[in-house]
Amino acid sequence: MRKESCSTHNTTQHNDKLNSKAMVELSHAQQWLEGQGEGWFNNLTLSLLFLLFISVLFWRKFNRVSSTKLNLPPSPPKLPLIGHLHHLFPFFHSACRDLSNKYGPIMLLQLGHAPFLIVSSPDTAKKILMTQDTEFADRPLMTAARIIMRGYTNVIFAPYGEYWRQGKKLFGEGLLSLQRVQSFKHVREKISRSCSLQTPVNLGEMFRAFITKTSFRCAITTTSQDGHRLAKMYNGVMTIMGDFSFEYFFPSLGWMDVLTGFRRRLRKIIQENDIFLDQLIEEHISKSTHNCRKKEDLLDLLLQKEYNLTRGNIKALILDLFLGSDDVATSLEWAFAKIFNKPNVMKKAQEEVRRVVGMKSKVHEEDIHQMEYLKCVLKETLRLHPAGPTLVPRINNKVASVNGYDIPPNTTVLVNVWAIQRDPKIWDNAEEFIPKRFTNKSEIKSPDHTFIPFGTGKRLCPGISFGIAILELFLANLLFHFDWKLPGDLKELDMTEWQGFSLKMKAPLELIPISHFA
Ligand code: HEM
Numbered sequence: 001m002r003k004e005s006c007s008t009h010n011t012t013q014h015n016d017k018l019n020s021k022a023m024v025e026l027s028h029a030q031q032w033l034e035g036q037g038e039g040w041f042n043n044l045t046l047s048l049l050f051l052l053f054i055s056v057l058f059w060r061k062f063n064r065v066s067s068t069k070l071n072l073p074p075s076p077p078k079l080p081l082i083g084h085l086h087h088l089f090p091f092f093h094s095a096c097r098d099l100s101n102k103y104g105p106i107m108l109l110q111l112g113h114a115p116f117l118i119v120s121s122p123d124t125a126k127k128i129l130m131t132q133d134t135e136f137a138d139r140p141l142m143t144a145a146r147i148i149m150r151g152y153t154n155v156i157f158a159p160y161g162e163y164w165r166q167g168k169k170l171f172g173e174g175l176l177s178l179q180r181v182q183s184f185k186h187v188r189e190k191i192s193r194s195c196s197l198q199t200p201v202n203l204g205e206m207f208r209a210f211i212t213k214t215s216f217r218c219a220i221t222t223t224s225q226d227g228h229r230l231a232k233m234y235n236g237v238m239t240i241m242g243d244f245s246f247e248y249f250f251p252s253l254g255w256m257d258v259l260t261g262f263r264r265r266l267r268k269i270i271q272e273n274d275i276f277l278d279q280l281i282e283e284h285i286s287k288s289t290h291n292c293r294k295k296e297d298l299l300d301l302l303l304q305k306e307y308n309l310t311r312g313n314i315k316a317l318i319l320d321l322f323l324g325s326d327d328v329a330t331s332l333e334w335a336f337a338k339i340f341n342k343p344n345v346m347k348k349a350q351e352e353v354r355r356v357v358g359m360k361s362k363v364h365e366e367d368i369h370q371m372e373y374l375k376c377v378l379k380e381t382l383r384l385h386p387a388g389p390t391l392v393p394r395i396n397n398k399v400a401s402v403n404g405y406d407i408p409p410n411t412t413v414l415v416n417v418w419a420i421q422r423d424p425k426i427w428d429n430a431e432e433f434i435p436k437r438f439t440n441k442s443e444i445k446s447p448d449h450t451f452i453p454f455g456t457g458k459r460l461c462p463g464i465s466f467g468i469a470i471l472e473l474f475l476a477n478l479l480f481h482f483d484w485k486l487p488g489d490l491k492e493l494d495m496t497e498w499q500g501f502s503l504k505m506k507a508p509l510e511l512i513p514i515s516h517f518a
Pocket of ligand 1 (some may be wrong): 155156157168171175215320321323324325327328331386387388391392393453454455456458459460461462463464466467468
């Protein structure tokens with residue numbers, strides 16, 4: 001299943017959209033700029049602006065010709081050059097929900113030069129994700145994913161095809177065979193120190209650090225205790241994956257990513273990751289050669305010769321663990337904040353956890369099965385705060401027909417799960433946090449597509465069981481061992497959202513722990 005970089009495929013796709021002469025000039029300018037390095041801006045600026053103008057004209061000409069024959073979905077009025085970008089503040093998912101209320105559950109936007117289809121109803125989501133899923137099973141080509149994930153050779157961004165199929169199967173097997181998250185000891189000790197000092201704990205930061213480390217260590221056994229390097233690698237990858245790239249929204253302006261320093265930062269992250277990942281890989285190769293590991297882990301599986309993966313492929317696949325961990329940490333942060341802001345929910349959840357665990361000194365995995373209310377709390381959190389509010393983007397390679405509309409090829413398709421899961425036509429008191437609405441509903445995705453925080457269909461998240469297991473265990477432990485209060489004279493937690501790679505809490509989740517068993 002070996003796969004080398006898809007960047008040529010990407011370039012070809014974008015080139016098709018442009019007049020070839022202007023493209024040749026642009027690519028010369030880009031190569032030249034790459035050679036000059038970041039921060040360069042001198043008297044050639046005018047020539048570059050001229051090129052920009054030409055490329056925009058060509059793009060507009062192309063776009064007009066190709067879309068005239070199609071029956072396109074409804075669209076709000078747009079501005080020259082930026083299209084609908086100005087409509088999408090402060091938050092993409094909520095702005096799209098408001099626009100969809102006016103323009104319908106299937107709506108075409110133009111963001112910069114890139115066409116986006118926004119889907120906001122369960123029925124249309126079903127068509128995209130299930131009924132017509134082969135037409136929409138590909139991922140769009142994004143600069144950060146291309147470079148960090150070495151030509152889209154991780155699972156999340158891999159183009160739909162044999163490499164993706166094999167990668168997902170391997171990833172699923174690797175995650176299933178993981179040793180479960182056994183110990184909450186380190187987190188408990190750290191929080192206990194703050195108990196005695198009566199100082200607030202930044203829970204969001206702590207969740208992220210522990211969950212990345214936990215999922216990484218569960219998947220890959222290593223003697224390296226370098227948690228700091230792991231955290232640095234994680235922060236670097238997550239930050240740049242959520243950054244703005246000119247190449248994506250304005251394909252003809254890809255060279256601007258050189259000027260802004262985006263490309264340089266990507267290269268730096270790759271180099272830093274390489275040091276850590278090469279060390280892990282070498283350690284695994286040497287241990288398997290000397291046959292001194294007791295248990296096989298995800299990395300051992302990926303290193304097996306029969307899969308014929310390059311070292312770059314393996315590094316990209318490992319990085320999917322980071323993206324998955326980020327979703328878990330984000331969901332945990334929201335869940336805890338939601339519980340804290342609703343004292344009756346906190347009381348009920350703590351009573352359940354403490355009743356089930358009883359006289360034991362810690363929460364065991366078997367206990368979790370009996371914590372029905374805790375499971376409802378998690379589902380209600382994932383309903384109101386899905387970590388991926390518009391799932392991971394899809395793309396269609398050919399013209400597709402949905403609800404009688406023509407969807408032009410290479411349209412990025414976003415299913416606004418955040419809007420569907422808060423739709424007052426579907427949910428009673430849709431904006432309210434009411435965990436008991438999930439009583440006796442065991443599924444983590446509903447067949448009618450009204451609740452799909454992990455997506456569905458071919459590109460369904462393979463980390464569901466692993467992610468839920470970590471979430472349940474962390475939450476149960478936090479509720480079992482500690483009571484919590486706000487620092488200073490704060491009355492309530494600030495629940496403002498912030499969109500990075502996942503939809504996070506903007507303000508730090510800081511609370512003072514009080515030991516329940518002191
Ligand atoms: C609460 C935790 C998590 C949430 C909310 C979540 C959510 C999602 C979503 C929305 C997608 C996109 C589905 C689509 O395009 O239809 C996805 C894909 C994916 N997730 Fe997760 N995820 C979580 C945990 C994890 C974990 C722990 C891992 C791995 C360790 C993981 C690995 C993946 C991978 C590899 C994909 C790509 C699947 C594909 O493209 O075929 N996720 N996840």
